[in-house]
Amino acid sequence: MIELKTPAEIEAMRPAGRFVASVLTALQDAAAVGVNLLELDALAHKMIRDAGAESCYIDYHPSFGAMPFGKVLCTSVNDAVLHGLPHDYALRDGDLLSVDFAASVDGWVSDSALSVVVGTPDPEDLRVIETTEKALAAAIDVARTGNKLGDISATIGEVARDAGYTVNTQFGGHGVGRTMHGDPHVANDGRPGRGMKLRPGLVIAIEPWFMRETDEIYTDPDGWTLRSADGSRGAHSEHTIAITDDAPVVFTDRSAV
Incomplete structure (x- = not known):
């Protein structure tokens, strides 16, 4: 069921967005050669406790997960492209790290992700x-009242193809509100002019993720981490936004942190 938020509810969602943005900024600053993924998870956990927020991940157990997630953020390194389960791994020079984080503040959720290269970058990363x-x-930019959900999906797919990448549509964006994942699904490819009409009050996470040389993935033995089928490195970016009568509200905008 798709729920449209009132203007007051959209305002009430802003603190969660600011908090998620602040945690991702701190994680980006902390990511360096030699830093352990478990240290990053511990940093996010401390920030959650200090803010009186709630993790959306630690007890998360959807049908595709082997067990409750057990950590408070996803850390995907190199060919791990989504849902990376933090483990005892020290970041190495040149690693491509994607961090995905969602939390609830006063009952409202925001979800966001970023990717960075630690140390010496590969230009293709x-x-x-x-x-x-x-x-x-x-x-x-196209997430505006009167456009269609397919316009968002088609735009993501077009940018990917223009850059020479193929698109996996198994996982994509989603509705956000009192819970982390809800309707509608926001695919990372599609046809313009198709799907539901975008209306004020719709809150969604948009999250393009691409791999350098494939669009095929498999599940790691840890039961959670999704890896590229051919070892290609991947990247992931995500914001939680609200459709309004004017420009979309980007709750997780890190430039305001």
Whole structure:
């Protein structure tokens, strides 16, 4: 069921967005060669406790997960492209790290993700990161009242193909509100002019993710981490936004942190 938020509810969602943005900013600053993924998870956990927020991940157990997630953020490194389960791994020079984080503040959720290269970057890693960011910005720009959900999806797919990437549509964006995942599903490819009409009060997470040389994935033995089928590195960018009568509200905008 798709629920439209009132203007007052949209205002009430802003603190969650600001908090999620602040945690991702702190994680981006902390990510460095030699830092353990468990240290990043511990940092996010501390920020959750200090803010009186609630994790959306730690007890999360959807049908595709082998068990409750058990950590408070996803850390996907190199060929791990989504849902990376934090484990005892120290980041190495040149690693491509994607961090995905969602939390609830006063009962409202925001969800966001970013990708960075730790240490010496491979230009092709920077290129795939930049493409996800470009796709996200373009998708947000068309997320306006009167357009269709397919316009968002088509925009993401077009940016990916223009850069020479193929698109996996198994996982994508989603509705956000009192829970992390809800309707509608926001695919990372589609046809313009199709799907539901975008209306004021619709709150969604838009999250393009691409891999350098494939669109096929498999599940790691840990039961959660999704890896590229051929070892290609991948990147992931995400914001939670609200459709309004004017420009979309980007709750998780890190430039305001």
